Amino acid sequence: MPGANAGAVTGSEPSVRFVALGGLGEVGMNCAVLECDDTLLVIDCGVNFPDVDVFGVNVILPDFRWLDENADRIAGVVITHGHMDHIGALPWLLALVDVPVYAPRFAMGLIRHQLRDHDFDDEEGLFVAEDGVPIELGPFTVEYVRSTHSIPDTYALVIDTPVGRLVHTGDFKIDLTPVDEPPFDLARFSRIGDSGVRALFSDSTNILREGSTGSEASVRARLLEVVPTLPGRVIMTQFSTNLFRVSAAADAAKATGRRLMLLGRSLQRNVAIARELGLLDLPDHLIVDLDEFERVPAHQLMVLCTGSQGEPRAALSRIARGEFKPFRLSPGDAVIFSARTIPGNERVIAALEDDLVRSGARIIRDRGLHVSGHACRDEQATILRLVRPKSLVPVHGDHRFLAAHADLGRTHGVETAHVLDNGDVLELTATDARVVERRELEPAIADNAVFGTLFGETMKYRKRLGRRGVVIVWLVVDGDDGSILDGPEVLNRGAFDDHGGAIIAEARGELVAAIERLGGRDRMNPDALDRTIRETIRRFVRDEAGTRPVIEALVRIDDGA
Numbered sequence: 001m002p003g004a005n006a007g008a009v010t011g012s013e014p015s016v017r018f019v020a021l022g023g024l025g026e027v028g029m030n031c032a033v034l035e036c037d038d039t040l041l042v043i044d045c046g047v048n049f050p051d052v053d054v055f056g057v058n059v060i061l062p063d064f065r066w067l068d069e070n071a072d073r074i075a076g077v078v079i080t081h082g083h084m085d086h087i088g089a090l091p092w093l094l095a096l097v098d099v100p101v102y103a104p105r106f107a108m109g110l111i112r113h114q115l116r117d118h119d120f121d122d123e124e125g126l127f128v129a130e131d132g133v134p135i136e137l138g139p140f141t142v143e144y145v146r147s148t149h150s151i152p153d154t155y156a157l158v159i160d161t162p163v164g165r166l167v168h169t170g171d172f173k174i175d176l177t178p179v180d181e182p183p184f185d186l187a188r189f190s191r192i193g194d195s196g197v198r199a200l201f202s203d204s205t206n207i208l209r210e211g212s213t214g215s216e217a218s219v220r221a222r223l224l225e226v227v228p229t230l231p232g233r234v235i236m237t238q239f240s241t242n243l244f245r246v247s248a249a250a251d252a253a254k255a256t257g258r259r260l261m262l263l264g265r266s267l268q269r270n271v272a273i274a275r276e277l278g279l280l281d282l283p284d285h286l287i288v289d290l291d292e293f294e295r296v297p298a299h300q301l302m303v304l305c306t307g308s309q310g311e312p313r314a315a316l317s318r319i320a321r322g323e324f325k326p327f328r329l330s331p332g333d334a335v336i337f338s339a340r341t342i343p344g345n346e347r348v349i350a351a352l353e354d355d356l357v358r359s360g361a362r363i364i365r366d367r368g369l370h371v372s373g374h375a376c377r378d379e380q381a382t383i384l385r386l387v388r389p390k391s392l393v394p395v396h397g398d399h400r401f402l403a404a405h406a407d408l409g410r411t412h413g414v415e416t417a418h419v420l421d422n423g424d425v426l427e428l429t430a431t432d433a434r435v436v437e438r439r440e441l442e443p444a445i446a447d448n449a450v451f452g453t454l455f456g457e458t459m460k461y462r463k464r465l466g467r468r469g470v471v472i473v474w475l476v477v478d479g480d481d482g483s484i485l486d487g488p489e490v491l492n493r494g495a496f497d498d499h500g501g502a503i504i505a506e507a508r509g510e511l512v513a514a515i516e517r518l519g520g521r522d523r524m525n526p527d528a529l530d531r532t533i534r535e536t537i538r539r540f541v542r543d544e545a546g547t548r549p550v551i552e553a554l555v556r557i558d559d560g561a
Helices: 065-069 092-096 105-117 186-194 217-229 245-256 265-276 315-320 346-358 377-387 399-411 457-468 499-516 527-545
Strands: 018-020 031-036 039-043 057-062 074-078 100-105 124-129 135-137 141-148 155-161 164-168 201-204 235-236 259-263 299-306 333-335 361-366 391-395 424-428 433-438 444-446 449-455 470-478 484-493 550-558
Touching: 031 155, 031 527, 039 141, 039 259, 065 092, 074 135, 092 105, 100 105, 105 124, 105 265, 141 186, 186 377, 201 377, 217 245, 235 315, 245 259, 245 265, 245 299, 259 265, 299 499, 315 346, 346 361, 377 399, 391 399, 470 499, 470 527, 484 499, 499 527
Parallel strands: 039 074, 074 100, 100 124, 164 201, 201 391, 235 299, 235 333, 259 299, 333 361, 470 550
Antiparallel strands: 018 031, 018 424, 031 039, 057 444, 135 141, 141 155, 155 164, 424 433, 444 449, 470 484
């Protein structure tokens, strides 16, 4: 990746450069960098989660090569909130560079837990950011401004720079009646606008939705209406970080004389961190453990669990399949989905619902039982009117979201609106804003055993294996006369339906015949044997099964040593 110009300056004017390493043209993997006076400031550091064809990969990470090469220039990382698409890549970044990290309380609690999972022992350099307390990081002065979202302790960032004030909204919505948090402070954002804003970087996720996002208070009210009508056990599934929803469910449980059981490790962990930080008030007597819930009558139990997106190992999926012992569904149970269906998950969620209904449970989906955490079009218009930036840079969203957001900005008088891709370098001066460079990025992949690039050889090979299967041939020949000592053994791994071993048996016969047709010298030549095996298997499998598998030949010449 080409380096940036140190201390980026256009003529005699100071400048600030912005480049996103993730989050543009996609929903997730939010990570951006500001550069000024030879100093880099990282804003958020998130992961994305792979599609089904990204085989065996746990997470997708931003391309950190440029940050690694410029580690001594990084003043710090500032985190807006604790969702994994904003904090999940920190362990990988901090394994490369030793830099301070600033984050709100709840996000920091999640970060500490995450770093311990990655065997980080030293927690020096982790700082809790406070609302309104300036943080000096080289030429940048960062102030955290409380916002509202679907997770506690969410903040926007006000960043003072030599070219003027920048505002980064992070993920947000304008919730004037949130649960357990102060409301969105419209007056404060108006004062920020009064001070003059050079550029606004704003969440674009819901820009295509007209109107305004609903309030968490409305979900609480709806739960208080719905839960009393359900005579049996109530199981509610939601995103594990939405602790406002946990609080609302606890209120519904208390109002109906129920106790609350939490299922799913991420939900249990997040609730424990929030309770420890004083962000969630759940009295001990309200909570029931898995080892005692069977003593609680059905009409006195409410269960919160992970798995709203049909994740196969999440609590709800295991319950639906009857694998979460001793908890089993029975007729009279009601399952409330208090989460939206993420596009792409429709099929697995439909299968999950089938399993739930087959177990006798009643499924409840109600628009009033979930609200988004992202601002819709009217709220984005409100932010533009309050902040009144000279330039708008839409962030966090598919390209069509960014383009629609830019159009909205132009109708509200911004001088320039920039629809960027990851890797575009936007240079801001006090009077100008333009893309001056493009960096080619290669997102990284990480799983339990592999770290590499998304487009590298590892993923290419995995995709080939996943789509085509593999045939492995093992052969040992005598190094003196070329006779077959062992094999050929043929192993089929997902390449074709073997029909009880019939195709494998025929393939082995074809191989023996092909090897015997080789001349004496070729029968003792590993390259000639390898080529013969591959050509024979490729032709045979194509003719018999119509597939084109990956073929691996393992040949050994036994010289008697």
